[in-house]
Amino acid sequence: MEKDKKARVCVDPARGDLSLSVWAAEWLERRVIGEATRCNYEGFIRKHLVPSLGRKPLAGLARRDFERFVKDIYRGGAGLAASTVNDRMVMVAAIMEAAVVDKRITENPARGIRVSRRDAVAVDEDAVPTPAEVDLIAAHISPQFRLTVYLQSGTGQRPSEALAFSAECRRPGYVRVRWQVSAKAHQEDCQAPFVPLKHRLEKEWRDVPTAPFVEQEIDAHLRRWKPVPVVFTGQRGKRIRLEALFAPRQPGPGVMPSISSYGYQFKKACLSAGLVDLDGNAKFTPRSLRHFFASTALANAVPIHEVSRWLGHRSVKTTVDIYGHLLPGAWDRCRQVLQLAMRPASLDATLQPPNETD
Numbered sequence: 001m002e003k004d005k006k007a008r009v010c011v012d013p014a015r016g017d018l019s020l021s022v023w024a025a026e027w028l029e030r031r032v033i034g035e036a037t038r039c040n041y042e043g044f045i046r047k048h049l050v051p052s053l054g055r056k057p058l059a060g061l062a063r064r065d066f067e068r069f070v071k072d073i074y075r076g077g078a079g080l081a082a083s084t085v086n087d088r089m090v091m092v093a094a095i096m097e098a099a100v101v102d103k104r105i106t107e108n109p110a111r112g113i114r115v116s117r118r119d120a121v122a123v124d125e126d127a128v129p130t131p132a133e134v135d136l137i138a139a140h141i142s143p144q145f146r147l148t149v150y151l152q153s154g155t156g157q158r159p160s161e162a163l164a165f166s167a168e169c170r171r172p173g174y175v176r177v178r179w180q181v182s183a184k185a186h187q188e189d190c191q192a193p194f195v196p197l198k199h200r201l202e203k204e205w206r207d208v209p210t211a212p213f214v215e216q217e218i219d220a221h222l223r224r225w226k227p228v229p230v231v232f233t234g235q236r237g238k239r240i241r242l243e244a245l246f247a248p249r250q251p252g253p254g255v256m257p258s259i260s261s262y263g264y265q266f267k268k269a270c271l272s273a274g275l276v277d278l279d280g281n282a283k284f285t286p287r288s289l290r291h292f293f294a295s296t297a298l299a300n301a302v303p304i305h306e307v308s309r310w311l312g313h314r315s316v317k318t319t320v321d322i323y324g325h326l327l328p329g330a331w332d333r334c335r336q337v338l339q340l341a342m343r344p345a346s347l348d349a350t351l352q353p354p355n356e357t358d
Contacts, residue, residue: 015104016059020095021050023058023104027095036195039183044088048073058099063109066092074115082115082321083199083314089114123322128291129153129284133275137284141269145262147221147245151175152289154214156311159259159286164194167227167243170218171207177312178205179242186258192232193256194242199314202235208310221245230256262286294319298326 024045031038052069053061066089074085093110100108129137138149151162160180169175179194196202228247234240246257263286270282277283290311297307304327308319 012103013059015102016099017057018104019054020056020058020061021045021054023099024049024054024095027098035184035190035192036182041088041091043183044091048088049092058096058104061096061105061109063113066110066113070113070115081318083318086114122325123291123295125295125326127284127288128295129275129288133273133284134289134292136273136275137266137269140272142265143224144246144257145265147217148262149266149289150214150217152286153292154211154217155208156290156293156307157208158198158290158312159262161197161312163246163257163259163262164242165245166230167245174207174209175214176205176207181256181259183259186256186261190256192234193230194232194240196235197312199312206309206312218245294323295326298323299328301328 028038028041028045031041033041049069052072053065056065070085070089073080074082080088089110093108093113096105096108096110099105134149134153138146141149147165148159148162151157151165152159155175155177157165157177158180160183161177163181164179165175166179169177177197180197182190182193182195184190197204197206200206222245225245227243227245229241230244230247231239231241244256266284266286267282270276270284275283294307294311297310298304304319304323305316307323308316311319313319
């Protein structure tokens, strides 16, 4: 038996030999949480936590393991926003805290680990498709998902929001984004295929202006497929009916299209269109279309606080961290303002490009 000197708790080393993957599964099974939350937790544990740290025993995990884990999943191409990583790390810390309470380990090595705001990653301009590349993806993707491409690139919706698009979303000159597809919507027994937006309550929504090309793509989709009524019970117990544009049709499976199925079709479209990197992998992801919307708007002087609201970011700081470097003219404007303040008489001469010998 080992004794934690601070807490004066005796811990049997053998109890800490249990692997993190087994303990995480036991912890999740005991949680009383909502369907969507459970699905999100299960996905994160299966896709990220278990492959990285799952084989390690609880007693063998150190703080540096979780610090490296956070850095790897945030910067390693997992496609998770900082807010998402931080939210999931709260869950991971809870898993490890339960092991402390169960006297399997003496302290929680995951407590307080998160992505720092100063570590926020700005979008790489090379990760943003051109208008021609957006059209290429739309031309090569399964016809059912063509509109999804333009809803994302033209209104900045997340994949789950675009897949939840319904006739009720369409308004004169804008779309009202109110729902997203549940992570379990594609399962036959799912009772709530649509759930509230990320960071939002059921009664909340956001309105995004629509360019004429988006309106034309919606019309083209409706000429080919009629909306399908979907009835479900909201979180407040009220029955809700939506005329869904991406609901199941015959012939085909009787389930809602999933984010993973859209992601698969998106990747397939990139490969078919020749939009690949040096390793032959798809050059873009569905997130790239949100980058296109934001970067195009900001590069043409649309106010960043408006873009932030349309993207559905929790804070404009998130938008600044990701897209702030794309704001037009900031560099030259700063030089002019400072020069005008200090040396107004020599403004034109000093702002000329430097010589080769400088």
